[in-house]
Amino acid sequence: MSTVTIEIRRAKPTDASAVAATHDDAWRAAYRGIIPGAELDKLVNRRGPDWWDQAIRKGSRISLLQFGDQVAGYTNYGRNRARSLAYDGEVYEIYLRPEFQGLGFGRRLFSAARRDLAQSGLKSLVVWALSDNEPAVSFYGAVGGRAVARSSERFGDKTLDKVAYAWSA
Numbered sequence: 001m002s003t004v005t006i007e008i009r010r011a012k013p014t015d016a017s018a019v020a021a022t023h024d025d026a027w028r029a030a031y032r033g034i035i036p037g038a039e040l041d042k043l044v045n046r047r048g049p050d051w052w053d054q055a056i057r058k059g060s061r062i063s064l065l066q067f068g069d070q071v072a073g074y075t076n077y078g079r080n081r082a083r084s085l086a087y088d089g090e091v092y093e094i095y096l097r098p099e100f101q102g103l104g105f106g107r108r109l110f111s112a113a114r115r116d117l118a119q120s121g122l123k124s125l126v127v128w129a130l131s132d133n134e135p136a137v138s139f140y141g142a143v144g145g146r147a148v149a150r151s152s153e154r155f156g157d158k159t160l161d162k163v164a165y166a167w168s169a
Contacts, residue, residue, distance in 0.1 A: 061078050075091060087126040131150075
């Protein structure tokens with residue numbers, strides 16, 4: 001019998017390639033059919049290992065879900081970037097490789113990010129999701145988020161609706 005360890009930890013520069021590969025797999029699965037193909041390719045390709053290495057070295061809060069020796073997912077978070085919304089922190093991204101979705105790992109990553117933000121004094125939280133990304137919309141509702149704002153984002157010729165979910169202190 002073998003045992004697989006599962007841990008959530010801060011990303012290190014040596015994780016950059018694994019995070020880039022996880023980002024690639026997760027984004028292509030999440031946004032295929034939502035974000036036009038050429039635009040999705042651009043978004044994924046600009047976030048290669050060098051981009052992640054720089055983000056990690058600059059101190060971006062990036063936590064990984066490590067499943068055995070594989071990076072199964074990541075979350076990137078920090079201060080709220082939307083000045084019009086009165087929330088302290090923001091989860092910028094939370095993604096899992098497709099084969100790790102639906103197993104409770106997203107909840108674990110989200111909870112770890114919330115705890116880390118709260119320990120830094122950022123007790124309320126906001127997350128943006130594309131409205132057409134039904135798994136994300138369902139996830140944020142299931143973990144207690146409430147829709148507080150709407151906006152849109154342009155991807156090439158296509159404009160997509162997005163919604164902000166929030167959690168109060």
